[in-house]
Every structure is written in C-alpha cells, then in structure tokens.
Amino acid sequence: MSAMLSKRLRSTFRAGQGHARLLLKSKKLLVSVVAVVLFTLLGVFGPFFVVDPLEYTGKMYEAPSWAHLLGTDVYGRDIFSQLLYGIRNTMLVGVIAGTIGLLIAIVLGGFSGYVGGLAGESINALANIFLVIPAVPLLIVFSALVKQRSLFLVAIFIAIITSWPGTTRAIRAQVMSLREKEFVNLARITGKKTRQIVFGEIFSNMISYISLQFCGAFASAIITEAGLSLLGLGPTTVVTLGMMLHWAIQSLAQQLGIWWWLVPPGLVLTVLSAALYTISSLIDEVKQD
C-alpha cells in the first residue's frame, strides 16, 4: 500500500516537475502566471493600504499625482483605491462563478462522459443549447429583476448561465477518451466500484486539465461580470472594475478625455483575462502528457 502511495507521489512529483519545466520553457506562460499572482496579491492585500473608495477625498477630476496615484473621479473619489477594491471584487466574482461552473461541469460532464447513454447525450445537447443562448441579454433580464444584488448572487447568475456549458463539454470529451484507456479497463476488470474508477482513475488523471479549464471559466466570468457591471447591472453593494467603467460612462469620461478613469480598469481586465486565457490555452500541451 505504502509502496503504491509512494509510487503515485513520485509520478505526481514527476508530472509537477514537467509542469515546472513547461513554465520555465514558455516565457508567455511565466509572464501570465506572474501577472495572475500579482493581481491576486493586489486584490487580497491592496485594499488594506488605501482610503475608502467611496469617500470624497479630493477635488473633481484631479490628474494622477502622488496624493492620488490614479487621480480622482467626478466626485473626487480616489481611483487607485477603487481599482484595488475593484480587482479584489472582480476576481472574487470570477473565482466564485468559475468554481460553481466547474463543479456543475464536473458532475454533468463526468456523468455524461462516463455513463453516456440517453441521459449523457441529453446533457451534452443541453450544454450545446446553452452555448447558443446569448448570455448577456439573459443576465440583463435576471439582474433587472433584483434591485439589491450581492456579489455572490451575480456570481451565481454568471455560473448557471455561462460558466458551465463549455467546461462540461470539455470535461465530457476528456472523460470519454480516458474511459477507453487500458488502465481504466484494468481497474474495471479487477472489480473496482464505479465511484473508485471515476474519482481514483479518471479524475485524478485530469487534475491539471480541470484546473486549466477553471482558468478559462474564471477569465470568461470576469469579462462577463465587467460587461454586466458596465450597464450598472452587476453587484450593487461593492466596487468592481466594471462598476468603475459604468461610473466613467455615466459621467461621459470617454468624451471628456478623463483617461485615468477609463484606462486602468480596462487595462487590468485585459491583462488579467489574457493571462488566464494564456494559461488555459496550454490545455493541449498538458493533454499530451
């Protein structure tokens, strides 16, 4: 038993080494991982060091200075502090929506891929249908029905409408290909229970694949949340990056040329989502392991 365990550990470690090598080999991947880690740190710790993002601390439209690193908005609120809170809350929506979407996808994709049959086909068809439904309009309808929206509620909306269908299809495809592998057949012949096969043999070999899928769902949830918040239909109780853009549009910052209000939130969104997509696009390389 312990010999098997140490063997498993060793092979995991070897796979980990492989991933570390991959990380060093690909500069793009290294930059992406550093960017995501950096934004995570900024989001987690940044808000402790800045003023309240909703407090009126300066004059209207102050250009960036040492007092206000990214200037102030139309009410004289500090944009840098809004940005740090925005990073925190936007990433939180992304993580929550991505996690819920992933859990749904693991259950549905795993079932549909391993068990198959009519139920499996129906799940796949349902995922395909959801991919054709335009998500933003449906989210607008949902959000308009609730006047006070918490961050958690918006994350759930995003998860049940957009985060699961693509991931479900991907996981289903991967489960279907693993199901036919020799070691799974061996486990089946030796009389292991289905639960043991699914978790012990199939999902344990998909951990890297699943975590990369998570990065994709995370990125798309961030972009969706920002789009929804841009309309003022995102979370109403906290500052998010999309909310900043919403305020900027409402004050016509793009027409007045207040670049320090427009550029930072969008730039953070772009870099963060691009980094996450880059990481998740390595799926193909991991799949070949």
Added chain:
Amino acid sequence: MAFAKWIKNPFALFLYKKLLMLLITFIVAATLLFVIPRLMPASPVDMMVARLKTPYGSGTTGSPIPVEVLRKIYIEKFGLNKSIEIQFLDFWKRIFTMDFGVSFFRYPMKVVDLIVSALPWTLVLVVPAPIVGFIIGNWIGSRAAMNSKSKLNNILYYFALYGSVLPYYWFALILVYVFAADLKLFPVYGAYSDKWLGPTLSLEWVSDAIYHWILPFVSLMGVGIGGWATGMRASIESQSQSTYIEYSRKIGFSPDKLRKYMQRNAILPNFTWLPMTLAYLIGQTLLVEIVFGYPGIGTLMYNAAYSSDYPMLEATFVVLMITVLVGNFICDIIYGILDPAIGARYVSNAE
C-alpha cells in the same frame, strides 16, 4: 416522386436536423425566460409597484390610486392570477403574435413598435461585423502562415492576436476617447447628428449615419479578427503537413496552386466557429451600443432594465434570441454549401 427526392436530399436532411436543433434551443431559452422570474423572490409586478412608490409616506404612488389597487391591476394585466399553465400558454401566445403590450418606459408606445425601430440599428452592427472580421482575419492568418518571413505579415498577425484579448466594450471606450474625443475625427455619440429629428431618406442623412456607424462597427469587428487569424494560421499549417499537399508538392504543383488548395480546405474548420461566436457577439453589441449611445436593442434593454419595464425586457430577449438563431441557421446553410462532404456523410449516416 420529385417530392420524395427533395425530402431525402442529404443537404435538405442536414438542414432539417439543424432547424430542429435550433427550434429546441429556442424553446429551452424561452422557457428559461418564463421560469426564472417566477423563481425569484420579487416578481416583475413588485418591482414596478416599488418604482411607483414615492419616498414620502408608505404605500402612496403620487397618483390618487393606492398601491394595492395598482398591484391588482398589474397582476390582472399580466395574467399572474391565472394558473401557471395558462400563464405559460399566454407567454407563448405573446411570442407568436409578437404582441408584448405597452412599454412602461415609453408609455403609451407599443413594445413591438419600439423594437421595430431599434432593431435595424443593432443589425447594421451585428451582421457585417462577423463577416468582415472573418474575411480580414482569415486573410491575415493565411498570409502569416504562408510567408512567415514577411515582416508586415507578422506585424499584422500579432496586432490581431493581441487585439483579440481586449474586452469589446473597453476597446469601444478607448476608440471613443482617442478618435472621437481627442482627435475629433469621429462623432462621440449617437447614430446620426442631432440636427436630424429622425431617419430621413436623403443622401446627406445616409452619409451622416455611416459616419456615426464607423467607430461602433470597428470596435465590434476589430476584436474578433485575432481569433480568425490564429484559427486560419493553425488550420493552414496542419493542411501543409497533410499527405495530399505533400504529394502535390512532390509531383510539382506550383506554390500558387498549392496555396489555393490549402486555403480552400483550411477555411472550413475555421468557419465552424462562426456560429458559436454569434451569441457572444450579440451580447457585446449591446454593450458597445451603450458606450456609443447607439439607439439599438441594447439601449432599449438598458432603459427597460432601469425602468423595470418587464414587457420590454421579455420582448427584447425574444427578439435577440431569434436574431441569433437565424444567424446560426444562415451559417449552417453556408456551411452545407461549402462542405462537399456533407452529402456523403449524411448518406452514410442514414444507412
């Protein structure tokens, strides 16, 4: 006899199957639209009544009608006092007759009339954007794959690639800021100048509308290019390693001819992505409309969301859903025409 032949035509079979799938998709989407508001703690009626409450005193509306009476009127108007099955039938009746009642935000205009006047503005953005983006993206991608030594090709390719990570709405904001507010090359707002009170059929108005259309169009079209370019590049690279190209090369086909073959075969896998992007694109169009103050469906939806105009929300979603499905179906038809294998595949499937 001729009829039977027409029914069994593999191309027609392919289209029936696609049409059936789209119909099911529409039913699922519409059912979601019906079910979800009914699962929420606050019904549309509560929202509308809440909006009417003035901050002074509870339960007054500013009008002489008390809130409870208003609520009753609304509930009856929406048929919410009927059983759930009847409500569901009413819902489908609204969709089939396209009679969504009167807008609350733009009382007493009819929802359908407002949509009919807004839909063209959305369509002029969302129809050409994927087509032009697809053509330019494939052009850039195939050039980058075929002569990868050309500097210009590579610059174009990486420009498109990095552009594709931009969120559409932010790209739109930056375009307004740079080209409209700062350089003053384009108008900042609207679909035509304020001096026109409404659309007129004069050359001057049309050119003015086109002038206002350019920036929103570019923000929708530009972001998509990178995806098509990378797809085309990968597709051509895999084609160039295939055996038929290897063989053609060995027997001495000219590079021009090889290029023509590869391009034709490489475009098909790329094209299959097009319908999948439509649902996403239409959502982004709504956001870009808001940024530009473009009077399309997005603006209608935005106003409806803010004024708790539920009939309008319901109707706009249905119309957008139909637009996406029609777009999907057109893509399927084009795909069927482009792909010579469909006939063969469907014949073999039938057996």
